[in-house]
Amino acid sequence: MADPHIETYDPEHEATSAAITESRPARAVLMAIAFVFLALFLVLPLVVVFNQAFAKGLETYLTSLNDGDTLSAIRLTLIVAAISVPLNLVFGLAASWAIAKFEFKGKAFLTTLIDLPFSVSPVISGLVYVLLFGAQSALGPFLKAHGIEILFAVPGIVLATVFVTFPFVARELIPLMQEQGTGDEEAALSLGASGWQTFWYVTLPNIKWGLLYGVLLCNARAMGEFGAVSVVSGHIRGQTNTMPLHVEILYNEYNAVGAFAVASLLAGLALVTLVLKTVLEMRYGAEIAATRGH
């Protein structure tokens, strides 16, 4: 994932920055490349999705969404995101707090572990849970004896989603917190604030934009995850079928309108996320830049 801090506007370096002294044509070419790239890889597919979704008119679009299996897929996706995003908010906050503010043995190891879900293929992430909780695993007979359903049920899907989306919040916060250092917190503590007060009144306001950004990214991925969820889902219509999985099944049975209608909803959710982020940045741009250090 790209580090957002690289783009931060930095007046001190502006005069000496080589990019700014580039000749006009060179700049134009660079910009053109960026725009063409964006158009080809982002805008065009998006247009295709919506175009296909509405290929047979608005009515067909609405009918294909108003289908029992589709509605339950939408519901499940929202439930999974509603569970996994708050969990990762707490985990991410705790992990980045520990890494950024304290010195301890194994810190580097913990940082690497947090990145693990990014470096592992999602399918493998799903398989890990099959190996852990499947009927052939060591835990399998115990779970079965106690009637606990994890795999091929909602808990498995949530677990896989949490695993895959784990790094988003932490990755966003660690560099931010490290940059800010522990000075503010030390001051608060020396003035008699409790640990909780320090967190609530000092740390959280400092990191809130980074946190929000992390949550948005985490949410987008939680709703869109396919690979890991596909392995643990069991694909039971109306029960363990998420939106991305439902898109696949509709597409496979030659129901392009239905498939793209659901895909357009997913794309719509992603767009809302993007717009939210942009609005926040426009509105609180100065504040965001300020809390991001420098």
Next chain:
Amino acid sequence: MKRLLLAGAAVASLLFASTSAFAADKLLNASYDVGRELFVAINKAFVEEHPGVTVDQSHAGTSKQARSIVEGLGADVVTFNQVPDIDFLVKNGYVAADWQKALPNNASPFYSLPSFLVRAGNPKNIRDWDDLVRDDVQVIFPNPKTSGNARYTYLAATAYAKEKFNNDEAKVKDFVGKIFAHVPVFDTGGRGATTTFAERGIGDVLITFESETQGIAREYGTDNYQPVTPSVSLLAEFPVAIVDKVAKEHGSEDLAKTYLDFLYTPKAQEIEAEYSLRVHDEAVAAKFKDKFPQVRLVTVEDVFGGWEKVQAEHFAEGGLLDQIYGNR
């Protein structure tokens, strides 16, 4: 939408309230990946006959389904499109070894065959397997290494060639190799191959299950394509079985048996035929005879000596398929 949900909840509560004659009132059917609409229709008819019963559906590639069941997916019955995937369940102790004898027609309530779809008007005049080796014909089917659908195509072409050349292995290899040489793109699955043929406009003939051609025509228009049935093809069974181990745990053996029997009733056979699957029920078959042109079907057992032999001789690493695919 809220009202719809409420209405749905009301219907569901009514269903659950009514009593059923079975020990269990719920069934999970693990099925193949493109059977969703078929089983929506079948399950609806089944529930009408047995009020108070719910049939849940899981759809994915059947090899994946078989693996999931062994890992704990609680499917009471399987309705697959490949025999070896049920054999996998037998090996793992989930399905009885004699499952094919438990129900008529090798426990395959409906069947299909690899068949052709050509462009409207059949401009290249493609009638049979012989036309596929003509130099002006481009053929589309997915990669047999990754697609079960394409394995049937490969076997059907091989079966035809074996008959034509009287089992002369070199000539059979040459014939099938020529067909493979005429495939410009190998997609990983049936759906991808259809996209290549219908949306990208590549190739003169698409080879896929006859049961798929209806969905393709609906999606891409009947004016643009027409089905062609070859003179000979391979019987593609859609085997069904009770997953004994799971059904015993759920106490759903009765319901599972009733459900699989239902797939053979005229009512269900008619639904299956509507979804372009060939059926054995004579009255239903007669009713739909225009939809299913005459074809002589050979079986994997007769031509190749069974699936295990096919696996070892053709699809194993370095097997006949590898030799043909590699020499392309």
